[in-house]
Amino acid sequence: MDMPDLNLDAVDFWEILYKNKPSGSNGRPSRVLERFLIDRTPGNALELGCAKGDDAVWLAKNGWQVTAVDISKTALSYAEANAQSQGLADRIDFQQHDLSVSFPDIRCDLVTAMFLQTPLDFPRTEVLKKAAQSLNSEGLLLIVAHGSRAPWSWAKADKTYFTARESLRELNLEADDWEEIHVGEEKRFARGPDNQKATVTDAIIFLRRM
Numbered sequence: 001m002d003m004p005d006l007n008l009d010a011v012d013f014w015e016i017l018y019k020n021k022p023s024g025s026n027g028r029p030s031r032v033l034e035r036f037l038i039d040r041t042p043g044n045a046l047e048l049g050c051a052k053g054d055d056a057v058w059l060a061k062n063g064w065q066v067t068a069v070d071i072s073k074t075a076l077s078y079a080e081a082n083a084q085s086q087g088l089a090d091r092i093d094f095q096q097h098d099l100s101v102s103f104p105d106i107r108c109d110l111v112t113a114m115f116l117q118t119p120l121d122f123p124r125t126e127v128l129k130k131a132a133q134s135l136n137s138e139g140l141l142l143i144v145a146h147g148s149r150a151p152w153s154w155a156k157a158d159k160t161y162f163t164a165r166e167s168l169r170e171l172n173l174e175a176d177d178w179e180e181i182h183v184g185e186e187k188r189f190a191r192g193p194d195n196q197k198a199t200v201t202d203a204i205i206f207l208r209r210m
């Protein structure tokens with residue numbers, strides 16, 4: 001689909017985007033999420049930018065009590081229906097926030113931010129810093145971002161992509177307070193909205209608060 005008008009405010013931009021998408025999802029969580037979290041002891045999880053809820057559903061299925069946030073009420077309604085269809089609605093609290101304005105008032109054992117990226121102005125680093133501070137001791141922070149431009153991306157051809165290490169530096173976390181479990185780039189085979197195929201790079205940051 002075409003990108004909604006970039007002059008819209010963030011709420012309207014994402015609403016239009018999701019209203020033009022089918023409500024169903026492919027039911028598959030992010031592979032990085034599965035890979036890094038499958039063996040972890042569940043607790044309270046916060047997911048930032050949950051879209052249609054496949055990651056939140058996977059977390060809930062694996063024992064986590066999840067707070068799942070998105071700016072789009074329509075995305076949240078799709079995500080809630082997704083959770084309900086799997087009998088997991090009571091394990092996920094869906095909350096609407098524009099994260100540049102408000103942030104859930106919770107402490108948690110895991111924060112995930114998978115491709116929390118937008119073509120609009122967005123204080124992503126500040127939001128991720130808040131996310132890091134919302135973690136309990138021993139809590140896990142999993143951030144995955146696009147590290148390359150997919151051929152079908154809306155991003156400008158000359159957009160700069162940061163490495164995981166560069167993004168981690170931006171977060172300015174106190175090194176002694178965090179264990180680096182994984183910080184780096186990985187390539188992945190991906191399909192675009194019209195079934196285009198490409199190899200893309202993900203920049204992955206996975207930390208544990210000490």
Ligand SMILES: C[S@@+](CC[C@H](N)C(=O)[O-])C[C@H]1O[C@@H](n2cnc3c(N)ncnc32)[C@H](O)[C@@H]1O
Nearest residue numbers: 014049051070071072097098099100114115117
């Ligand atoms: C690129 S999508 C990624 C969705 C999903 N996490 C994934 O891995 O496919 C970004 C998501 O962040 C949400 N989002 C964008 N700006 C936001 C904001 N200011 N506050 C909260 N959520 C936002 C969008 O609605 C969208 O669902």
